Amino acid sequence: MSATSTEYWLGIDCGGTYLKAGLYDRQGAELCISRQALPVISEHPGWAERDMSLLWKACIETIATLLRQSGVNGHQVQAIGISAQGKGLFLLDKENRPLGNAMLSSDRRAIDVVSQWQRDGLPEMLYPLTRQTLWTGHPVSLLRWVKQHQPERYQKIGSVMMAHDYLRFCLTGERGCEETNISESNLYNMMQGEYDPQLTQWLGISEVSCTLPPIVGSTEICGKVTHEVAEATGLCAGTPVVGGLFDVVSTAICAGLQDEFTLNAVMGTWAVTSGVAKNISPNEPYPYVYGRYANTPGDDENNYIVHEASPTSSANLEWLTQQYGGISFDEINQSVGALPKAGSDVMFLPFLYGSNAGLDMTAGFYGLQSLHRREHLLQAVYEGVVFSHMTHLNRMRERFTQVRKLRVTGGPARSKVWMQMLADVSGLPVELPQVEETGCLGAALVALVGSGVYSSVKQAQSQLNHAIQRIEPDSAAWSAYQLKFTRYQYLIEALHGYHVRCSSLSKS
Structure with a gap:
């Protein structure tokens, strides 16, 4: 069947x-992909913004390019879904126009707000x-x-939204906040x-309760x-547009x-480790983040997604x-792969955009000497990212005690060197x-x-044959990596003391 006669679904x-x-x-086979870079505006330290009008313009151009390159007619597109980065804040005014730039999940301007909430x-x-934990990039912190x-x-x-809610509104003119x-x-x-x-009242933003659009399903x-x-x-x-999904x-x-035997690690801007659970456990070793999974009306059971995450x-x-x-990327992998493991x-x-080791923690190299070359820095970044993922993975394995394997998605999954390192450090296939x-x-x-x-969604998932x-x-x-991972943790502990002492200086 030719591309001009087949039915397609746009994601x-x-x-x-x-x-x-x-x-x-309908079997989830990909015909064509179109991409466009999205600039991040950072006019002040810690700010991460996006021009909402330019985002919508990029969306229009990307869809138009996709249809043109694929040779698909618009009438062949049966329905549209949107997946997007979570958290952040996309505001419309009372006339449904963009109210300033959107603030992304990696935005850290609200660090003082979150610090005060923690003290309270x-x-x-x-x-x-x-x-949920409280994070600088949460909608409530930014609000x-x-x-x-x-x-x-x-x-x-006039409306509080997240990224895919805004794009769905632009496509349809209908307001809504998607549940996942x-x-x-x-x-x-x-x-x-x-x-x-009660939540907005506790957070001191009760005025926005009336601006929250209806909750819609995936x-x-x-x-x-x-x-x-x-x-x-x-x-x-x-053309119908569905609620869509949180990208995690x-x-x-x-x-x-x-099930609870497999975890998923996402390696992108954020380090995310996720699992699927049928219920919320009453007594857990960590305050895991829960979210609604992509449940379909009429499902026998409503699952939750459980995860640990940080932009690291x-x-x-x-x-x-x-x-x-x-x-x-090929040159980087060759350089790192040629070095002894954990040598x-x-x-x-890896805290350039936030941390999982405290709000004050920032990025940096330690242990440099004149003998070190560029490849050692690159190897240290690979290791640091894996060690940060291990912080989340180790916590998740206390919740999902029967995990047998780790599935990984994101750009680093294209690197055999990086993925071998993750397997070696975690001890998991x-x-x-x-x-x-x-x-x-x-x-x-x-x-679909x-x-x-x-x-x-489970039936659609079963049709995938990748x-x-x-x-x-x-x-x-494994032993060499465990030793270096322990030293990584010691370094973070030592820097906590540094930040405490710096904080005392600012107060004196």
């Missing part, structure tokens, strides 16, 4: 650095209801910052499955492509997570390579699903369900 993925769109058939014991009040520092803007808020994403906002009561005004048809969008993109007016959920679906992954490597300029004293703390764009595919899968091709590469851990390297 859009709005990430930290790229907007992507892909076309898939607010996280302990919130967690039993929300099953409180806007209230304190931009009161005129705060008064103009909004359930991790600290605006949502996980026990009740709905917004809770597979729910939430609107249809407007005539204006159809003219700009080549889509057909009236999208990746978990594409990684094949269905491969974006650190991107920063370093930008400083050198022109070094390719260098150089360590790297690492499996690599051969899916080019998990965000786009996951979004297309919920569109929403348009009636499959009755549930190859999986498996990497076994090297037991001979």
Whole structure:
């Protein structure tokens, strides 16, 4: 059957650095992908913003390019789904226009807000209801910052959204907050499955309760492509658009997570380790983050996604390579692969965009001497990113005690050197699903369900037939890595003392 006669489902993925769109058939086979870089605006230290109008313009251009390059007619696109980075804050005013730049999940301007909430014991009040920690990039933290520092803007808020909610609104003109994403906002009561005004009252932002759009499901048809969008993109007016997904959920679906024997590690801007659970455990060793999974109305059971995360992954490597300029990923892998495993004293703390070791922690190299070369720095970044992932993975293995394997997605999954390192450090077999764009595919899968091709996400998931590469851990390297991982942890502990003493200086 030719591309001009086949039905397709469009999946859009709005990430930290790229907007992507892909076309898939009913078995989840990819026809074509189009990508466009998304600039991050950082006008002040710690700020990470995005121009909302330019984001929508990039989305229009990416869809139009995809249809043109693939030769697919808009009438062949049966439904659309969107996957996007979680957290952050996308505001519309009372006339449904963008209210300033969006703030991304890696934005750290609200660090003083979160620090004060921690001193006030607010996280302990919130967690039993929300099953969320408090983070600088949470919508609630950013909303409180806007209230304190931009009161005129705060008064103009008409809608509180996240990235895929905004793009869905642009496609359809319909407001809504999708459940897998909004359930991790600290605006949502996980026990009740709905917004809770008690939360905004505790957080000092009760005024925004009336600006929260209706909660919509991942597979729910939430609107249809407007005539204006159809003219700009080549889509057909009236094409259904479903709620979509938090990108962590999208990746978990594409990684094949269905039980408690497999965890998924996402390596991108964020280091995320996820598992799927049927219930919320009452007594847990850590305050794990929970979210609603992509449950379909009528499912026998409603699953949760459970995860640990921090913005401490491969974006650190991107920063370093930008400083050198022109070094390719293949060259990096060859350089790192030629060095003895854990053979260098150089360590790297991958905290350029945030940390999982305290709000004050920042990035840095330690252990450098004149004998070290560029390849040692690159190896230290690889190790530091893996060690940061291990912080989350080790905690998750206390919750998921029967884990047998780790499935990995994201850019680093293309590096056999990096994946072997992760297997060696974790002691787990690492499996690599051969899916080019998990965000786009996951979004297309919920569109398939929403348009009636499959009755549930689980059924759609079962149709995927992607190859999986498996990497076994090297037991001979495990001891050397454990020693260096311990030293990495000691360095973080020592720096905690440094930050405490610096803090006392600022108060004196």
